[in-house]
Amino acid sequence: MDKLRNYDVSFSGLKTGKHExxxxxxxxxxxxxxxxxxxxxxxxxxxxxxxxxxxFLEFEIKVKGTVELVCDITNEDFTYPIENQIGILVKFGEEYDDSEEDVITIPANDHAFNISQLIYENVALSIPMKKVSPNVSDEDLEILEKFSPKEIEEEQEEKSDPRWDALKNLKNKN
Incomplete structure (x- = not known):
């Protein structure tokens, strides 16, 4: 936890206004x-x-840089650019409370606010669910789509097996 203190933003000696x-x-x-x-x-x-x-305090946290991801299709590593920003309102109260989405309450006697978790979440939110290398061509994606499992079409669902029709009739009579 001590290393996370490097990400404390001390606000107690700062004047009101904007600080970077x-x-x-x-x-x-x-x-x-x-x-x-x-x-x-x-x-x-x-x-x-x-x-x-x-x-109260308003924080705007911007992340910009690159990470290495593994392509879901080719399994190759590729560099992915990330850029994201989040805003958080920090207010003072009795005890720490982060139950609200964009508002965090910290004890009134605190003199610094640790932003490490917010940085972590900001980066994590920048990572796409589907990781596709820019080296994957449109042709590769078309082939993948062609051989991917498909949902059963409605027409096929409407075709019923005559062996089950008699049972369905019994069910409908009750």
Missing amino acids: FKFEIDKEFFQLFDTDQEFTDPKIAVDVLLDKHTT
Whole structure:
């Protein structure tokens, strides 16, 4: 947890108004979390804009960089550019509470806010569900589509087996 303190944004000595913070993150950052990543070799710049108000804080966290992904079709590694941003409102209260989607409450006596989890989530949200290398051609995708399983068409569902019709009639009579 001590290494995550590198991502504390101290706001107690700051004047009201806008303040910028910059971070560079790589694989060491993601190793601080006990989860498996869907990517390797992250090289990401994080720009944090803090707008300090007298009673609350506004954070805008932008991530931009690249990660290595494995193509779902070819199994080859490829570099994928990521860019994303999230906004969070931090207000002061009795105790820590992150149950609201875009609002986090921190204890009123805190002097810093740790953004490591927000950076992690921002990057994770940038990774696509379907990972397709730019080297995969349209022809490859067409072939894949041609041989992919299809849903049964309605026409086939309407064709019934005459052996079951008698049973269906019994069911309908009851």
